[in-house]
Amino acid sequence: MPEAKGPARDMTQTLGLLAAVAVFVALGLVFLWVPAERVMGDVQRIFYFHVASAWNAFLAFLVVFVASIAFLRSGSHRWDTLAYCSAEIGVVFTTITLITGPIWARPIWNTWWSWDPRLTTTLILWFIYLAYLVIRSSAEGSQQQSRLAAVFGIIGFVDVPIVFMSTRWWRSIHPTLIQTDKMNMEPSMVFTMVFSFVSFTILYAFLLSYRVRLETLAERAAALKRDLRR
Amino acid sequence: MTEPGFVSSSTLQFLFAGYAVIWAALFGYIWFLARRQRRLEAELKRLERAVSEER
Numbered sequence: 504m505p506e507a508k509g510p511a512r513d514m515t516q517t518l519g520l521l522a523a524v525a526v527f528v529a530l531g532l533v534f535l536w537v538p539a540e541r542v543m544g545d546v547q548r549i550f551y552f553h554v555a556s557a558w559n560a561f562l563a564f565l566v567v568f569v570a571s572i573a574f575l576r577s578g579s580h581r582w583d584t585l586a587y588c589s590a591e592i593g594v595v596f597t598t599i600t601l602i603t604g605p606i607w608a609r610p611i612w613n614t615w616w617s618w619d620p621r622l623t624t625t626l627i628l629w630f631i632y633l634a635y636l637v638i639r640s641s642a643e644g645s646q647q648q649s650r651l652a653a654v655f656g657i658i659g660f661v662d663v664p665i666v667f668m669s670t671r672w673w674r675s676i677h678p679t680l681i682q683t684d685k686m687n688m689e690p691s692m693v694f695t696m697v698f699s700f701v702s703f704t705i706l707y708a709f710l711l712s713y714r715v716r717l718e719t720l721a722e723r724a725a726a727l728k729r730d731l732r733r
Numbered sequence: 734m735t736e737p738g739f740v741s742s743s744t745l746q747f748l749f750a751g752y753a754v755i756w757a758a759l760f761g762y763i764w765f766l767a768r769r770q771r772r773l774e775a776e777l778k779r780l781e782r783a784v785s786e787e788r
Contacts, residue, residue: 546744549751556755599758606751610744706759713766720773727780731787 511716518709525702529555529695537695549607551695555703556599557625561663562707563593564632568660571653583649584722586656587639588714590632592707597629612676620669621677628666631659 533551540547566589574582604622605615616622635655642648670679688696 544744546747546751548748552752552755595758595762599755602754602758603751606747606754610747710762710766713763717766717769717773720770720777724773724776724780727777727784731780731783 511712511719515709515712515716518705518712522702522706522709525698525705529699529702532695532698537691538689540692543611546607546610549603551699552703553600553603553607554696555699556596556603558700559703559707560593560596560600560628561667562704563589563596563711564628564656564660564663566711567593567632567635567656568663571656574653575650575657578646580649583639583653584715584718585711586653587636588718589711590635590639590656592710592714594629594632594636595710596707597625597632601625601629617676619677620673620675621666624662624666624669628659628662631655631662635659 539545567586570582570586639652
């Protein structure tokens with residue numbers, strides 16, 4: 504059976520195991536080690552995975568941006584596949600960010616949603632990459648449609664630095680954890696946050712590797728179908 | 734203002750809901766990928782058999 508064994512599958516499995524261990528340790532740090540925040544109490548613990556999810560979304564969309572440029576320059580289908588798979592994962596993590604944020608906000612801000620610059624730009628980011636997925640999923644081997652999706656993936660990335668800088672550029676009630684010279688948290692919280700970032704980055708690498716492998720399998724199946732039709 | 738380590742029971746339900754959403758989304762996505770993998774592998778097996786029979 505093709506792809507049943509091989510370096511790609513081995514790498515995906517290794518990354519999956521690493522991600523599971525790292526996320527499990529991060530959970531231990533979040534719930535058993537780091538103290539509750541003085542003002543917000545235990546609900547602040549959502550932040551560790553909420554911010555890590557937002558980081559993964561940014562990373563995923565950065566990969567879409569770079570891979571889309573590489574695809575337009577080289578025309579290599581591998582870059583297009585990488586961008587498509589990364590965008591899908593980015594949308595999953597943006598969805599997590601958009602849902603966990605209001606769950607944290609309800610007891611802290613006394614509202615589920617506010618049209619705050621950070622929240623609004625993040626929602627726009629989600630819509631941009633949903634649109635990218637719609638355009639790219641309708642490509643079905645069409646180079647022209649893939650190129651259109653790539654252009655969309657490049658332009659859409661403009662919103663990522665806007666999301667990041669929104670709390671600095673405009674008046675916002677959203678907390679700014681990372682400042683230019685320091686993080687607004689005590690050291691154990693910074694360590695837990697950084698560990699959560701690392702564990703989620705490994706999780707992203709695992710999901711991307713898995714998703715790319717599936718896309719490769721789907722392309723092979725499509726090629727075999729074409730062979731049979733001839 | 735709460736003291737460090739203070740367990741605020743009124744916010745625990747939100748903490749639980751937050752992590753439930755995270756795990757539901759992540760496991761849901763991985764389950765979706767695993768299901769797609771099984772389907773694709775079965776389809777590839779079938780197609781390769783069909784191609785080899787044709788030759």
